[in-house]
Each structure stands twice: as structure tokens, then as C-alpha cells.
Amino acid sequence: MANTIIRKDATQLSDAEVAALRDAYGKMMGIRDNRGWLYWSGIHGYPQYKCWHHGREGFHQEVPYNLFLPWHRAYLLSFEHTVRDQNPDASLPWWDWTTQTGLPDVYVEDVADGNPLQAGPVPAMGNAPERMTERAPGPPSRLPRASRIAQILSLPNFEDLTLQIENVHDGVHGWVGGDMGVVASSAYDPIFFAHHAMIDRIWYLWQLRQGVTNIPPDYLDRTLEPFGLRVRDVLDVNNLGYTYATAAVTVGVGS
DSSP states (O other), X not given: OTTOEEEOBGGGOOHHHHHHHHHHHHHHHTOOSTTSHHHHHHHHSTTTOOOOSGGGTTTSOOOSSOOHHHHHHHHHHHHHHHXXXXXXXXXXXXXXXXXXXXXXXXXXXXXXXXXXXXXXXXOOBTTBOOEEOOOOOOOGGGSOOHHHHHHHHTOOOHHHHHHHHHHHHHHHHHHHOGGGGSTTTGGGSTHHXXXXXXXXXXXXXXXXXXXXXXXXXXXXXXXXXXXXXXXXGGSOHHHHTEEEOGGGOSOOOOO
């Protein structure tokens, strides 16, 4: 595909790629309409709560299917298009937490003119005023191991995959702590999108092994609100205009 976006490991970005991402995020954080950071982060948690987690227990009546993986793929896709509207050279990197080295440097380092990957604005909630996101990461050794992901990739059933990878996903949110540990505010932290790109990448790797259309038929026409997409529309990333860097396409088997 001529204009395919290549999503890369956050530790493998060039200086120009980091600069483009920071530029796009910084611009979005200064926009207060539906092109901005507050709007797009607010789709996932407060105030819209459109996200899918474990059958949406706690937010909506539980349903007998779980759109966690396709919903978040549609979310990242739509968000990435908005990011690229601000800087066409930007793309979403993934955070490979299986290296157990902690948060990527580009998301934590101090930069003279500010680092929009360090923190994002959170809107006023209840009696709390608008503020910037906070983190409280744990020891890197407590992040998921590559061997755990290798085990998940061997699962032949999509619903088993969803359950297992969602549990791993939850643990990483908790490891980052702070706003990432709370659904209402997690997507306001810039690391959220790198974390979910990793989750999407794992689904992509699973699809390479188990099949792109390996999903229950009754999922296919489920709608992914508010993106105007159905599950069948997001199964093949090649049709969505992006892929994951081939140089780092295999999750290794760690101890």
C-alpha cells in the first residue's frame, strides 16, 4: 500500500519521528474542539465512556460479547488520523513493556520547551479543576514477560485471546498507576496510546498466526461507536492503511 503508516517501537523512533509526534500532541493539547486532546481522550473515559472493557461491566448492561480489541483498534485508527492532521509525519508508536525496562525514555524525559509525551491535560471532573496527568510506575520487573505474550499468541480462540490480553492490559494500566490506573482519566495520559498500540500489535501478531477473520461471525456487524465502523471493517490492518514495523514483528520468548 503506497501510503501505509508504519507504527514503530517507541524506543526505535528517530529524532525526527519523536519531534513530529510531540509536535502533533502538543498542538492537540492546545485545541478545545473536536480536533483536540480533551475531546479524543474523553471518548474513552470521562465524559463519554465509550470504551469497551470486559463486556463494559460497570458502565453499561453487560452483553454476551466483548468488543475490547476491535473497539480500541477503531479508536487508535481514528485518533491517529487526528494526530496526523496536526503533523502528517507523526504516527503512533507502541510501548513494548515485555522488555521490562519501564516507560520509554521519550515519554519521561524533560525537554527544554516541554514534552507533550510526559503528561496530558485532564478536564475538570466534579470539584477537581483541570490539571495534568500523573503517573506512579512500579518496578519494571513487574511488567508482563515476553513468555506470557508468547503463550497468549498460541491461543486458537479469539474470545480466549481477548480475555487473556485484556487481563495483561489491565495489569499494565495498574503498573503505570496514577491516571492510567483509572478508566475515567487513563486516555488523557499520552502513554495510553503507546500502551494500546502494543495491545493492537499483539492482536495483529495473533492474526498472522491464527487468521485475520478468526472471530465469531456474530461479532462482524457489531458497531464500534462513535467511529462509524463495524467489527468487520477493522479486522485487516493492511486495509486500514497502517502496519507494524517488520523489523520488530515477533514477540520473543523470554524467561
